[in-house]
Amino acid sequence: MEDRNYQININPDWIRKYLSKILIGVVLLIGLFSSIRTVGPEEEGVVIQLGEYNRTVQPGLNFMLPFGIERMYKIPVQRQLKQEFGFRTTRAGRESEYTKSGYGDESMMLTGDLNLTDVEWVVQYRITDSYKFLFKVRNAEKTLRDMSESVMRKVVGDRTVNEVLTVGRQEVASSVEVRLQEMCDEYENGIRIDQVVLQDVNPPEPVKPSFNAVNQAQQERETLINQAEAEYNRVIPRARGEAEETIQLAEAFALNRVNRAKGEAERFNSLYSEYVKAPEVTKQRIYLETMESILPKIGNKIIVDEKGNNVLPLLNIDKVKTPQQ
Known part of the structure; x- marks a missing residue:
């Protein structure tokens, strides 16, 4: 067999020509993909041009300057967001799973009567102004978390442990919601508080049995008081009604006797008048x-x-x- 050597001659100009076209195409593709941004239906797009706020775009397909000249932050302004304190949701669904491990520092609070209580709560909020949310406060979500924890500790610290554990829970949540909204307005962070929900309020684990025993005793006391009031409301009005009926019967009897006596007296007087006129006939x-x-x-x-x-x-x-x- 004969050995044949083939030599391929490549023109350098041809390589440079096509390589430059390929590079230009790649740059154009990169520029095209970096200039197109899609904003979801629940979002607003805040465009930053060279580190400075430029404009806010609405949901849909939007174009911007490529190669990092303009950057976009997508803010979920139509979505309700939440922050959890004292616990975290590990799996959401029909049967959600939660964990408290590592979050005891958030939920452990001191009440006004110097007792400890474990408060778990949720703050539900919406972003109403994407510009303020991004530029008025640095890291607005963390700031909101710090404000929520501060306000909750203040409100709980103004009340006794019994109020926080029992009848005052709704009042605590309402007070926290109002004060937290006032702070958001003062900080101008573009956040509106929808609701503050006390997820769970319990005494600390070491003293929980004692607290449960006290609460059970208080509930039994309230039950007995309610039963006594029910018996009182059943017996006393009835007795008052019977007494009123007896008084009215006595008054009616007295009026009847008086009227009968007056009638007999009038009859006697009229009879006497006739007798005086004609004694024998009468x-x-x-x-x-x-x-x-x-x-x-x-x-x-x-x-x-x-x-x-x-x-x-x-x-x-x-x-x-x-x-x-």
């Missing part, structure tokens, strides 16, 4: 009316004369009754 009428009311009430009747000599026939007044009678 006496006879009174006698007949009296006998009319007495005779039907007695049994067998025998009528005799004044001397008892003549006996009149037996009158069966009880049995003989006419419809008119």
